[in-house]
Amino acid sequence: MTSRKVGKPAASKSASRKAAPxxxxxxxxxxxxxxxxxxxxxxxxxxxxxxxxxxxxxxxxxxxxxxxxxxxxxxxxxxxxxxxxxxxxxxxxxxxxxxxxxxxxxxxxxxxxxxxxxxxxxxxxxxxxxxxxxxxxxxxSYTPRNVLKRVVELYTERGWKPVVAPEIEFYLVAQHEDPDYPLKPPRGRSGRTITGGQSYSIAGVNEFDELVDDIYDFSDKQGLEIDTLIHEEGPAQLEINLRHGDPVELADQVFLFKRTIREAAIKHGVFATFMAKPMQEYAGSAMHIHQSVLDTKTGKNIFSRPDGEPSEAFFNFIGGMQHYVPKALVMMAPYVNSYRRLTPDMACPVNNAWGYDNRTTAFRVPNSDAAARRVENRLPSSDANSYLALAASLACGYLGMINGVVPGDPAEETVNEGTVDLPRGLLEAVSLLESDAAFAEVFGQEFVNTYAGVKRGEFETFMQVISPWEREFLLLNV
The missing domain is CATH 3.10.20.70 (Glutamine synthetase, N-terminal domain)
Known part of the structure; x- marks a missing residue:
């Protein structure tokens, strides 16, 4: 067989054109x-x-x-x-x-x-x-995105890179115009009103197939990445999990996701609500935050030692969460309604305990390998500003690490019964935020002052409204 040289083929017109940037x-x-x-x-x-x-x-x-x-x-x-x-x-x-x-x-x-x-x-x-x-x-300094950037910079100065993954719960509810009437679950594609008890039900998600398709479509066109979507415990209560990443980028995504989900819901004749407790007989909606910290130089998780065991930084981070989160809770539970979710015998924690794969604790350590070791903060509600909730959660862990805060023992049993170890209302939570000088350092004094003033103003506005409970039990009995 004779060999021959193969010449370079002539370039096609399309190939010869300069590729688009x-x-x-x-x-x-x-x-x-x-x-x-x-x-x-x-x-x-x-x-x-x-x-x-x-x-x-x-x-x-x-x-x-x-x-x-x-x-x-x-x-x-x-x-x-x-x-x-x-x-x-x-x-x-x-x-x-x-x-x-x-x-x-x-x-x-x-x-x-x-x-x-x-x-x-x-x-x-x-x-x-x-x-x-x-x-x-x-x-x-006091605007939300800049507050989060300030906290992230504190990590950067230490050679650390925080990584987060939020999980956002929300309800779909029937459209209504009169706020004096309770919210009601919507009808699904079957024509039936949705009921509760459908946690992780694929059929429950399928009731809203076209709406969910639009959520995915709208998200994809914006470059937003959904990791998973599930049906939660409440009627037409859904949860979207986002892929882990940079805190500011993930806060941006939550900010845009909320807009996206509301718009998709309106297109299909229902409302999407991120209220912490929209219906009194059903579970509230949370924004759980998974958190880990990487070494900037090595890219390795500082929560794990080289032998794979938990590090001192890991325990100090948890100690910081236990000590500081109850004082910063108003940034994660920002409204009067938020504290209706944080009540005993409901699906959310009302403590500052931690434990391994224990969902009754405020701070859960999921099962994982050493590289993915992380702490899940289960206290934030879905009504929270994503920038401020992430800033508060990361700041508390940061303060624990730099101050060497030692956590309590991990809870090995149910700890969500009896005593509530958190602020029980908005004003108490505001006072706790103002009480700790460390928050003025990590968030900036102007933010603390401004945020506290706005929250007190919201409480006074709420106090002007007479509730159905007051009319029912006080009208003729006192």
Whole structure:
């Protein structure tokens, strides 16, 4: 057989064309303003939502044409946006809570790594999450995303990298307009009203197949990754688990997931609610947070020793959770309604105990290998601002590690009966946050002052409402 040289084949027209830059295919995030302009252009994006989370996790910001967004436009919000309550009121100045006497502007600084489409809009629309900075460009210390960044930076300074994985529970409920009437479960595709007791039921999820499909579709188009979705114990109560990763990125995802799930639900004629306790006869909704810490240089989990056994840092992290979380609980259970979930004999813990694979404890250590050793904080409720809940949880573990806090013994039996080891109400929780000087260091004093003032204002607003219980039992009996 004679050999012959094989010449290089002629390039096809399609192959000879210059390949499109990778960033144009990205569903989420670009690196530069030039890339942002091109990314928007190829998608025909007409409008941009520049959003930032307020204390409640509500998206605040401005919408504008994409051409204006990329033309170096300065975007601002008044500082009072971060001082009003969930009901839109402005509380009285109390204690160390004060308003900016000029109500000056805070600037929205887009984080281009969060740029994505808004898939439920009819016109081509994109969104970008913004940080809040002063007119001089300095981070505004008390805004939620910056509070979390501050805590993450404390880890970075120690050569640590925190890793988190949130799990978010929520209810689907029938649409209604009158808040005086209790919420009701919706009807599924079978036409029947959904009932409870369907934990991990595939049939329960299938009742809302089309809605769940839209959640997946909307999420995929935004570059959001769902790990798993399950049916929880309550009627039409679902849970979404997110893949572990960087705390700020995961807080961003929870922020966007809440918007996504609400929009998908409305499209199908129901409401999605993240209230901690939307229906009194059923379990509340949590936002469990799995946490581990890596060594920045080696990438290894500092919760495990080289021989695979738990490390001192692991136990100190748990000690910090036990000692500090009850004092920081208001950042994880931020409303009066949150404490209706934290009651004995329900599905959530009411203690500050820890244990191995013990779901009755506040801080559970799941079964895992050494590389995946982690601590699950089971106290946060799904109504919490994801940035603040993650900041609080990580800060408590951090304080435990740097202060060498030794935990109690792990609980080997049920510990969720009898005494409640946590604040029983909003005002008590606010006072505990203010009482520990360590929180002023890790969160910033201005945040503690501002957050406490807003929460007290929300409590006073709640106290203006007369409940059905009061009318039923006090009206003719006292």
């Amino acid at each position: 990778a960033f144009l295919d990205a569903k989420r995030g670009v690196s530069t303003w030039a890339q942002a302009s091109e990314w928007l252009r190829v998608r025909g994006i007409e409008d941009i939502e520049c959003i930032t989370p307020d204390f409640a996790g509500v998206a605040r910001g401005k919408m504008m044409p994409s051409s204006k967004f990329t033309s170096n436009t300065s975007l601002s919000l008044p500082s009072a946006v971060f001082r009003h309550t969930i009901s839109g009121e402005y509380p009285e100045e109390t204690g160390d809570f004060r308003y900016d006497p000029l109500d000056g502007d805070l600037k929205l600084m887009p984080d281009l790594s969060t740029l994505s489409v808004v898939p439920w809009e009819t016109d081509p629309t994109a969104q970008v999450i913004c940080d809040m900075v002063t007119t001089k460009g300095d981070p505004v």
